[in-house]
Amino acid sequence: MVRKIIFATGNEHKMGEIRMILEDLGAEILSQREAGIEADVVEDGATFEENALIKAAEIAKAARKIPGFEEAIVLADDSGLEIDYLNKEPGIYSARYMGEDTSYDIKNQALIDRLAGVPDEQRTARFVCAIAAAFPDGSSEVVRGVMEGIIGYESAGENGFGYDPIFFLPEYGCTSAQLAPEKKNELSHRGEGLRKMRAILERK
Numbered sequence: 001m002v003r004k005i006i007f008a009t010g011n012e013h014k015m016g017e018i019r020m021i022l023e024d025l026g027a028e029i030l031s032q033r034e035a036g037i038e039a040d041v042v043e044d045g046a047t048f049e050e051n052a053l054i055k056a057a058e059i060a061k062a063a064r065k066i067p068g069f070e071e072a073i074v075l076a077d078d079s080g081l082e083i084d085y086l087n088k089e090p091g092i093y094s095a096r097y098m099g100e101d102t103s104y105d106i107k108n109q110a111l112i113d114r115l116a117g118v119p120d121e122q123r124t125a126r127f128v129c130a131i132a133a134a135f136p137d138g139s140s141e142v143v144r145g146v147m148e149g150i151i152g153y154e155s156a157g158e159n160g161f162g163y164d165p166i167f168f169l170p171e172y173g174c175t176s177a178q179l180a181p182e183k184k185n186e187l188s189h190r191g192e193g194l195r196k197m198r199a200i201l202e203r204k
Contacts, residue, residue, distance in 0.1 A: 004028045004069060005201075006035045008059040008076035013161045014190070018075075021185055021194040025201060035069060037062045043078065048092060049142045051078035052132035060134035071136045073204070075197065079129035079189060081163045083151055085115060085122050094163070108155050108166045115151055120170075123150040127167060127176075129189040131197045141200050145193030149176070159184065 005025075007018055010033045019029055032039070041058045043051040055076035063069040080094030090097035090111075098107050115123055126149065132142040152168035157177025160167075164177035169187070176184055185191040 004030065004072040006030050006032060006037070006059065006063055006069065006072050006074045008032045008041075008055045008074060014077075017181075017185055017188070017190055018194060020181070021191055022198055022201075025198060027201075032059055035063060035072075036066065043092075045078075045092070048078040048080065048128050048130035049132070049144065051092060052076050052130040053134075053140060053142055056132040056134040056140060064136075073136070073201065074134040075131060076134075077129055077131045077190065077193065079127065081125060081127055081167070083111065083115075083123075083125040085118055085124075086111075104162055104165075105155070108163060111151060111163075112153065112155075112166060120150055125149055125151050125167065127163070127189040129193040131190075131193040133197060133200065135204070141197070143193055143196035143200070145189040145191065145196065147176070147187060147189040147192070 005027045009031055015031050022029055037059055039058055039062050041055050043054055045051040045054055056074050059076060060074040063072050063074055080091055082088040082091050098110060127147045129145045130142055132140060134140050149167050149169045152166050152175055155165035157165050157175045159179060159181060160177030165175055167176045
């Protein structure tokens with residue numbers, strides 16, 4: 001029975017999605033910050049999966065030293081946007097693209113500008129989310145979720161964050177930032193990854 005889960009993030013938007021998808025596990029779900037873990041993890045992996053595993057292992061190491069969290073399961077994700085026309089940029093550098101302190105309004109407009117004149121069929125893109133789990137016995141697991149779409153011609157929507165306002169879903173006629181939160185969790189890369197991870201956690 002999973003009792004405590006620490007998710008290696010301080011992002012409240014992300015924690016909202018995570019809690020919504022994992023709420024029926026019956027576990028206490030804490031962010032890294034809520035668990036009192038301060039760690040600046042260097043994510044120097046070459047893939048989303050490697051970065052997620054690095055982050056989970058580092059935060060788990062810190063958690064084991066905190067009374068009450070010795071048996072906690074630590075989850076970590078690495079996610080980003082791959083744009084085919086731009087050789088899968090920004091990819092694993094999505095959060096750091098154009099600098100970590102640069103607003104997503106600026107980042108999103110820059111990507112739209114780089115695709116100026118590019119037709120729909122060449123604007124294919126996907127959100128990728130790798131989620132890793134570090135277990136108390138030292139073992140680990142990693143899964144991947146993907147959401148396919150295209151890059152829109154303008155930013156639209158208030159419900160998402162990051163690159164959501166420019167990620168257009170042709171079959172729904174809107175960006176992922178225009179989806180209702182429940183629908184976004186159903187369709188999103190993070191939602192798919194979390195559901196795969198939940199299936200693993202249910203067996204623990």
